Amino acid sequence: MPSAALPATVRGVNSTPLGFFDSGVGGLTVVRAVQELMPAENILYLGDTARLPYGSKSPETIRQFADEDVRFLLTHGVKAVVVACNTASAHALPRLREHYRVPILGVIEAGVEDALADPKAERIGIIATRGTINSHAYQHALAQRRTGLIIHGQAAPLLVPLVEENWIEHPATRQILQVYLEPLVDKGIDTLMLACTHYPLLIPVLKTLLPPGVRLVDSATTCAQHLQRELTRLDLLAPADQTGTLELYLTDLSEQFEQLARQFLKKSPGRIRRAVLGG
Numbered sequence: 171m172p173s174a175a176l177p178a179t180v181r182g183v184n185s186t187p188l189g190f191f192d193s194g195v196g197g198l199t200v201v202r203a204v205q206e207l208m209p210a211e212n213i214l215y216l217g218d219t220a221r222l223p224y225g226s227k228s229p230e231t232i233r234q235f236a237d238e239d240v241r242f243l244l245t246h247g248v249k250a251v252v253v254a255c256n257t258a259s260a261h262a263l264p265r266l267r268e269h270y271r272v273p274i275l276g277v278i279e280a281g282v283e284d285a286l287a288d289p290k291a292e293r294i295g296i297i298a299t300r301g302t303i304n305s306h307a308y309q310h311a312l313a314q315r316r317t318g319l320i321i322h323g324q325a326a327p328l329l330v331p332l333v334e335e336n337w338i339e340h341p342a343t344r345q346i347l348q349v350y351l352e353p354l355v356d357k358g359i360d361t362l363m364l365a366c367t368h369y370p371l372l373i374p375v376l377k378t379l380l381p382p383g384v385r386l387v388d389s390a391t392t393c394a395q396h397l398q399r400e401l402t403r404l405d406l407l408a409p410a411d412q413t414g415t416l417e418l419y420l421t422d423l424s425e426q427f428e429q430l431a432r433q434f435l436k437k438s439p440g441r442i443r444r445a446v447l448g449g
C-alpha cells in the first residue's frame with residue numbers, strides 16, 4: 171500500500187477540503203453534524219454506494235475498500251480524512267493511520283470518550299452492524315479506558331435497510347428495535363451507543379422505547395466535536411469568514427441514493443458526481 175505524503179496545503183489555517191468517506195450516504199449524518207459545528211469547512215464526501223453494505227463484509231474486504239476510499243480522497247488533496255463509517259473505523263482505522271501521513275479520524279474514539287464522559291456510566295450497550303460488533307473495537311476501546319464496565323454489544327443488521335427504506339416510524343421498525351433492545355434493557359444499561367451512521371435517524375423512536383435515564387451516545391455529533399478539537403490542535407481550521415461547500419461523490423448513482431442523501435443531510439445534497447475508484 172502506498173504512503174501518501176501530506177499535500178503542500180496542509181500547513182496552518184487553510185480552505186483545503188476535509189475528506190469524508192462511508193460505505194454509502196449514511197456518513198452524511200456525520201457531515202451534517204460537522205457542517206453545524208464548523209460551517210466554514212469545505213467538505214469532500216465519498217460514498218461507496220456501489221459496494222455497500224460494508225457491515226456484512228469480511229474485515230479484509232473492508233480494509234481493502236477503505237484503502238481505496240482514502241486514496242480517492244487523497245488524490246483530491248484533502249487536508250484530513252474522516253472515516254465516517256463505523257464498520258470501516260472498526261476494521262480499517264489502525265492500518266490506514268499506519269499507511270497514510272494525513273490526519274485520519276474515525277468515529278469510535280470520540281463516541282467512547284463521550285460515553286465515558288459520564289462518570290456514572292457503568293453498563294454500556296452498543297448497537298451496530300455485525301461487522302462492527304464482531305470487531306470488538308468499541309468493546310476494547312471502552313474497556314481500555316475504564317475498568318469494571320459491563321459492556322453488551324448487540325448486532326442490529328436489519329436497522330440499516332429499514333432506515334434506508336425510510337421506515338423510521340413504521341411499526342415493523344419499532345418491533346425489530348424492541349427485539350434488539352430487549353437483551354440490553356434486561357441487563358440494565360445506563361448508556362446506549364449508536365455505533366452506526368444510520369442510527370441517529372432512529373433517535374426519536376429509540377427514546378420512546380428505552381427506559382427513562384438511558385443516555386444515548388451518537389457517533390455523528392461526537393465525531394464532529396472530536397474533529398473540531400483535532401483541527402484546532404493541528405492548526406488546520408478553515409478561515410472562519412468563509413462559507414463551506416460540500417462536494418458529493420458516489421461510486422454508484424441512482425435516484426434512491428439522491429433521495430437518501432437528502433434524508434441524511436436534511437437538505438439538498440446539490441450536484442452529485444460519480445466517483446471511479448482505483449484510477
Ligand code: DGL
Nearest residue numbers: 193223224225256257367
Ligand atoms: N456505514 C455503516 C456503518 O456505520 C453502515 C452501513 C453499512 O453496513 O455499510 O457501520
